[in-house]
Amino acid sequence: MIHYKTKEEIELMRISSQLVSKTLAHVALHIKEGVTTMQLNDIAEEFIKANGATPSFKGYGNPPFPFACCISVNDAVVHGFPVNEPLKNGDIVSVDVGVFKNGFHGDSAYTFAVGSIPEETKKLMADTKASLYKGIEKAVHGNRVGDIAYAIQHYTEKERGYGVVRELVGHGLGRKLHEDPQVPNYGKRGTGAKLREGMVIAIEPMINLGTKNVYHDKDGWTIRTEDGKPAAHYEHTVCVQKNQADVLSGFAEIEAAEKANPNLCSDY
Numbered sequence: 001m002i003h004y005k006t007k008e009e010i011e012l013m014r015i016s017s018q019l020v021s022k023t024l025a026h027v028a029l030h031i032k033e034g035v036t037t038m039q040l041n042d043i044a045e046e047f048i049k050a051n052g053a054t055p056s057f058k059g060y061g062n063p064p065f066p067f068a069c070c071i072s073v074n075d076a077v078v079h080g081f082p083v084n085e086p087l088k089n090g091d092i093v094s095v096d097v098g099v100f101k102n103g104f105h106g107d108s109a110y111t112f113a114v115g116s117i118p119e120e121t122k123k124l125m126a127d128t129k130a131s132l133y134k135g136i137e138k139a140v141h142g143n144r145v146g147d148i149a150y151a152i153q154h155y156t157e158k159e160r161g162y163g164v165v166r167e168l169v170g171h172g173l174g175r176k177l178h179e180d181p182q183v184p185n186y187g188k189r190g191t192g193a194k195l196r197e198g199m200v201i202a203i204e205p206m207i208n209l210g211t212k213n214v215y216h217d218k219d220g221w222t223i224r225t226e227d228g229k230p231a232a233h234y235e236h237t238v239c240v241q242k243n244q245a246d247v248l249s250g251f252a253e254i255e256a257a258e259k260a261n262p263n264l265c266s267d268y
């Protein structure tokens with residue numbers, strides 16, 4: 001069942017989503033060679049709690065996800081477990097954060113690059129981020145979920161030859177982290193649930209440099225590419241509106257932090 005949000009609820013979701021963006025920007029300032037993803041997780045958790053919210057992911061699912069953030073490095077696509085292993089020059093690090101505040105969740109993700117990375121990986125990051133906005137363009141009243149899905153798949157897979165992950169999808173969210181409808185990154189135009197004003201969805205392309213195929217790591221959560229090539233992941237929480245989607249999370253502050261941190265690659 002799809003829960004359509006009132007104006008008041010949308011504003012509460014904007015607060016949660018903006019806090020996610022601020023958390024990602026805060027984490028971005030700390031990413032560098034030698035830091036561990038567990039340290040980044042702890043920095044995020046502390047920031048979320050200091051801002052009067054709780055991390056949405058901690059304790060979510062079965063088995064319960066044990067950490068505040070999903071941090072997925074290189075061939076890890078999503079749902080990565082933070083670990084006590086230092087980041088290296090050339091790693092790409094996808095940080096996915098959800099917060100719960102005032103009864104509502106916000107959810108957003110961003111992929112960072114440590115030091116210098118190959119041109120093809122830079123392009124993967126830029127193209128994955130661009131595909132998110134291709135999807136957001138279609139998140140308007142009267143369209144269907146398949147229009148978002150097609151836009152992302154066409155841009156990444158058809159035009160650029162990347163692998164679009166099939167096993168994981170975007171989703172509605174609100175009082176629950178995952179609500180209807182599912183929002184896949186692949187599909188046919190004009191199919192799926194109808195988009196209506198007040199629907200809040202997380203659009204989140206998960207795009208692999210090589211094969212679309214993935215597998216579950218032994219930890220039970222981390223999803224990795226079958227061929228070991230890198231994957232990128234960008235996500236916004238978006239409210240469907242009449243002429244243009246209202247993007248509740250934001251990348252401006254994260255991108256500013258990315259540029260301000262000399263240990264991150266920002267020219268992609």
Ligand code: MG
Binds near residue numbers: 097098107108109235
């Ligand atoms: Mg997320």
Ligand code: MG
Binds near residue numbers: 170
């Ligand atoms: Mg999500």
